[in-house]
Amino acid sequence: MLKSVLVIGAHPDDETMLVGGTLALLHSRGVAVHLVCATRGEGGEMGEPPLCSREELGAVREQELRCAARQLGIASVRILGYTDPLVGPDEELYPFEADFDTLVEQLRAAIREVEADLVLTHGRDGEYGHPAHRLLHRATKAAVEHSTRQPLFYTFAARVPGIEDHIWNDSEPAHLALDVRPWLDIKEAAALCYQTQHALFKRRRNLETVREALRTTESFHRYLPPVREGYPQDPFADLLRAAGAWVPRTRGT
Ligand SMILES: [Zn+2]
Incomplete structure (x- = not known):
């Protein structure tokens, strides 16, 4: 049985925008969802017009994260406190600076402390x-591999054939895809917490509202244990399939 899930994200809003519908589902099924966020997103946008100063952004985004976590029913939030660097010229993105072994050890400790049965994180390609x-994917994978608990390990935003989206991780085909429209109101309430990011959410695809920016399909690739053939069979897969998830490769069966 799935009792405890640990979601590991790099920035405030990753948990909501990439996997928020599924987190709301898990909470509604009595699963304790815990969140680790590596940074406070202090290198990101302040809003249009700016809602705070650059110096205040980390604290503001932390409050936004805690607001979203309440909406999603997240049981605990742990911020590792790495510094999110500024976006460079030409929109160039950078990882946060971290000692890799220390980061792995922090994630391993979190897995142990929340007694995670399932760990969910970014894909190998870092979505977009x-x-x-990408850094957090590598560190999480190492942490799970060195964990004595041996939790299930899935990544989100796995590529779903037939649905175009620039965030799919191309090297990770989805084992499960879920239509999250039944939980979209909760996902929207969480996304609305991120006031500093609303302009960014809408600008990417020229949208009028935050709700339109929400993906209605969330998808997953299982790393551990590896899926040999067919579809994954484990407590997370069972829960998702009972909620209507499909297996992209064998759709229709
Ligand atoms: Zn992010």
Whole structure:
């Protein structure tokens, strides 16, 4: 049975925008969802017009994160406190600076402390290639591999054939895809907490509202244990399939 899930994200809002519908589902099924966020997103945008100063942004985004966590029913939030660097010229993105072994040890400790049965994090490609997401993927994978608990290990934003989205991790085909529209109101309430990021959410695809920026399909690739053939069978997969998730490769069966 799935009792405890640990979600590991690089920036405030990753948990909501990439996997928020599923987190709301897990909470509604009595699963304790815990969140680790590596940074306070202090290198990001302040809003249009700016809602705070650059110096205040980390604290403001932390409050936004705690607001979103309440909406999603997240049981605990742990911020590792790495510094999110500024976006460079030409929109270039950077990872946060971290000693890799220390980061792995912090994640391992979090897995142990929340007694995680499942660890969920960024894909190997960092969704749209974000180096902070890729770094956290590598560190989380190492932490899970060195964990005595041997939790299930899944990544989110796995590629779903037939649905175009620039955030899919191309090297990770989805084992499970879920239509999250039944939980979209909760996902929207969480996204609305991120006032400093609303302009960014809408600008990417020229949208009028935050709700339109929310993805209605969330998807997952299982790393551990590896899926040999067919579809994954484990407590997370069972819970998702009972909620209507499909297996992209064998859709229709
Ligand atoms: Zn991010």
